Amino acid sequence: MEEIILRTNxxxxxxxxxxxxxxxxxxxxxxxxxxxxxxxxxxxxxxxxMICSIVKPSAxxxxxxxxxxxxxxxxxxxxxxxxxxxxxxxxxxxxxxxAELFISLYGIKGDKLKKAVNDSLEYVGLGxxxxxxxxxxxxxxxxxxxxxxAIGHEPELLIFDEPTVGIDPQSRNFxxxxxxxxxxxxxxxxxxxxxxxxxxxICTRIAIMDNGKVIACGTSSExxxxxxxxxDITLEEVFLTLTGKKLRDIEx
Ligand SMILES: Nc1ncnc2c1ncn2[C@@H]1O[C@H](COP(=O)(O)OP(=O)(O)OP(=O)(O)O)[C@@H](O)[C@H]1O
Ligand SMILES: [Mg+2]
Numbered sequence: 085m086e087e088i089i090l091r092t093n094x095x096x097x098x099x100x101x102x103x104x105x106x107x108x109x110x111x112x113x114x115x116x117x118x119x120x121x122x123x124x125x126x127x128x129x130x131x132x133x134m135i136c137s138i139v140k141p142s143a144x145x146x147x148x149x150x151x152x153x154x155x156x157x158x159x160x161x162x163x164x165x166x167x168x169x170x171x172x173x174x175x176x177x178x179x180x181x182x183a184e185l186f187i188s189l190y191g192i193k194g195d196k197l198k199k200a201v202n203d204s205l206e207y208v209g210l211g212x213x214x215x216x217x218x219x220x221x222x223x224x225x226x227x228x229x230x231x232x233x234a235i236g237h238e239p240e241l242l243i244f245d246e247p248t249v250g251i252d253p254q255s256r257n258f259x260x261x262x263x264x265x266x267x268x269x270x271x272x273x274x275x276x277x278x279x280x281x282x283x284x285x286i287c288t289r290i291a292i293m294d295n296g297k298v299i300a301c302g303t304s305s306e307x308x309x310x311x312x313x314x315x316d317i318t319l320e321e322v323f324l325t326l327t328g329k330k331l332r333d334i335e336x
Contacts, residue, residue: 087114088150089241089272090135095144097130097296105130106296107144114240117263117273119287121280123329127296128276129169132245135274136166148241162190165239169246169276171230175219179210179229182218187236204236205229209258224255231259235266242266243274248282260286280319290319294327 090112097105105127112118122128133139135146137157146153148160173182183201192200205211208228213221218229227247235242244263248256256279264286267273277283283290284304291301300307300322308315311322323329 088112089114089116089148090274091147092131092135093145093147095131095134095146096142097127097134097139098142104296105134105141108296108298110291110298110301112272112274114272115267115270116288117267117275117286119283119290120274120276120293121278121283121290121323122276122293123278123327126293128293129245131293132166132168132243132274132276136164136243137161138166162237163240165234165237165242165271167231167234167242167244167247169249171226173218173226173229173233175217178215178217179205179221179232180214182229183232183236186233190237192237200236200238204232207235208232208262224251227251227255227259231262239271241272241274245276246278247275248277248279256282280323284319292323292326294329299326 088111090110092108092110095105095108096103108131120128120131130139134141137153149163151160153160174185177185180201183204184197187200187204188197202211205214208231210225210228210232213225218226221229231247247259260282263273263275275283275287289301289303290307291298292307293299300310302310304319305315307319307322308317311317311325
């Protein structure tokens with residue numbers, strides 16, 4: 085039987101009586117690269133933040149690795165790597181110091197920590213820039229360092245919230261290749277993006293989210309058939325049909 089890595093049941097978040105995530109029920113299986121697509125304000129980051137226990141749900145629950153998050157937070161959180169939409173690195177620390185700081189938060193120490201810092205910086209292609217201050221890095225390098233900080237404890241579930249925003253195609257491709265590589269090595273991935281072509285290229289299944297709800301979920305071919313009867317349509321057209329919103333409005 086396929087193992088469910090993440091299950092959300094009627095997950096809901098309200099801010100000042102406004103529902104931003106609305107009774108979300110998702111199931112993600114081990115080995116998937118699951119894409120979450122949606123316009124600005126759809127509730128993607130809020131959903132990710134509830135899954136990582138950064139934001140407290142107003143209602144509903146999250147189960148990770150078969151365990152309820154709320155009552156098993158400490159154990160479950162160590163098995164997740166979260167790459168947030170907002171960069172979470174410190175400019176006044178060197179690249180290796182950033183990696184060490186974040187990886188050590190997972191209780192990794194000594195030689196194991198040194199190796200994890202080296203391996204994760206190598207992994208994102210920053211091995212030879214380890215002594216440089218993060219504030220001197222380009223946008224793409226900061227994004228890569230952000231990833232290194234979140235993967236050093238070898239998480240089973242990687243959650244990427246728009247990791248390719250504002251960076252050039254070459255760096256974007258590098259990050260996408262790394263996500264696929266992590267997945268080949270066994271990690272399950274949740275991936276949020278506005279770039280349809282990226283989502284289509286790497287994701288095994290895609291959920292389209294709007295106004296806090298998942299309005300469609302399936303493989304890209306299933307989504308196309310749902311909208312068009314055949315898969316002779318682009319994912320962008322599917323998105324437009326379902327949400328009434330154009331990609332350029334989204335990328336604004
Ligand atoms: N801390 C907060 N307090 C009040 N409202 C919030 C808070 N965090 C998010 N929201 C609101 O919740 C809604 C969903 O925001 P969220 O960041 O989850 O969207 P998103 O789908 O990630 O959008 P984007 O594509 O722009 O990143 C927005 O209307 C946002 O203003
Ligand atoms: Mg977001």
